[in-house]
Amino acid sequence: MEQRIGSANIDVVATWVELLRDLEREVQAATSAIGCNQLTDLEESLWRQETLCGRLKRSITAICPATPGGTSRASLREAASRLKTQTAIYEKLVVHSSRSTAILQHLCSLYRNAAQHPGRAIYSSISHEA
């Protein structure tokens, strides 16, 4: 049997919507931080994202299975969709950046090996490519 959220729970849904919007802002902030190479900003935003996710997850788990209705349902859907879209953009950027960083780490590693054991580094580089 489906449980509808009563008036007492409207405040809870409003809180969810607020948390979803805060999370969306943080995802946007993290996206900008990655673009600007502002590592500290990214790390701070990540900490806030984790906090918001934790609060949201605990709150939803505590009340679930509850189904909002009417206006609450519309605003919650809109907030969730916006967060989902923003997160998809964020995810693509993170994947791209992570790959770039992995390539640079590999370059750094090759360079360091070349400085220490030139012959071995060239050999392992060729082996790796092969």
Added chain:
Amino acid sequence: MIGLNGSLSIATEALGAQTAALEVTNNNIANANTPGYSRQIVSLSSAASIQNGTTVDEGVSYQGFTSVRDAVLDMAINAATSDQGSLTAQNTLLTQINSAFSGTTTGIGASISTLFSDLSALSTNPSDSSARQTVLSDAGALANMFHQGAAALSNASSAANQQVSSAVAQVNQLSQQIASLNGQIVSAEAGGGDGGALTDQRDELTTQLSQLIGVSTTQTNGTPTLTTTNGSPLVIGASSYQLQVTTAPDGTAHVLDGQGNDITNELSGGTIGGAITAQDNTIPALSQQLDALASQFATAMNSAQAAGYDLNGNPGAAMFTVPATGSAAAGITVALTSGSQIAASSDGSSGSSGNVQALLAVQTNNLPSGASPTNSYATLVGNIGFAGSQVSAGLTATTSSLQQLTTQQDSESAVSIDEETANLIRYQQAYSASARVISTINDIYTTLMNMSLGDG
């Protein structure tokens, strides 16, 4: 809050800016060991616009990149490099001179001692022709040593001339290359291209130029200008001005600027400055001392000869001849042709050795210079050694200073693989954390959808 299009725009800008930033990092890593390479940093700025009185975030804007350089430090390094070049040139020449004068068993000092030692032996048997011939041979050997000393100084002077000529040719070549790079930098930057690598090359060449000649670097209306220390232009923008070398009547090399003005005496620093200092000051001063010693010693010996009589009872003839003009040390010759002409006798008898004491007294009496021949020569050798040690100490200090400056420059401009690696690890950790958050957000979204949000 911005809309979906705004978010996509931010992400697109971010991807472009971040790609550029990573390319710069990649470039930094690849050039970590390139001499003269200056670490580059990306210039990013926050892009925003004002719409209806509200500031709207539009992500990040890529402004290009700049090389990390400290102009004051660069100038200090060039000045120290110039000093090092000058002192190295002087040190090379003084080492060459010192090796010709430093011998204790050979050389002028040893020859003077041998001459007087054999004169002393002659006093015990003044009629011994063998002993007389030995003294004559000693005089010849001493004259030869003076010739060798003069030749060593002359050779050093020639070497200094050669250094000046060779260095001027290199200065002209470097000036042309720097001017060409200036033109390329202007073209590259006008087209929005990368001028950083070209600027690094130019700075490296400027440092090489400083090794050869003291230079001043200025910017006139954004155009880099390189001049000699006296202000003669070497490079103005994309134009270079060639120096010339001519040989003066005295055989020394003179440097002329692009307009043909003699700027030799106004140059300082670098190989050219050092070689000119040695050529115009150090070597002439030493030559003057050596010539004075040769001339005064010859005069003193000739005077002592004139006071006595030779083996045949004739008045003593001059032992040495020195040229009226030119270098006395290079031109001194033994005038006597036979050992019998040594004026050992004080009364004209063959058995007398009374005048030998007068000849021996030349060894201990002061010459007009104020010191005995032996001490005069010791002073000359001491002056060479002192000049050498001063230059050597200066070179050591300058090299040390240059190393410190270079280390400081490296810490500011050079690429640190460790630093880059540490940054990359931090980035990678942040991206892993981001991935975990994204996964959580997706879980939350799924949960909300399962709460029948998606059915209506």
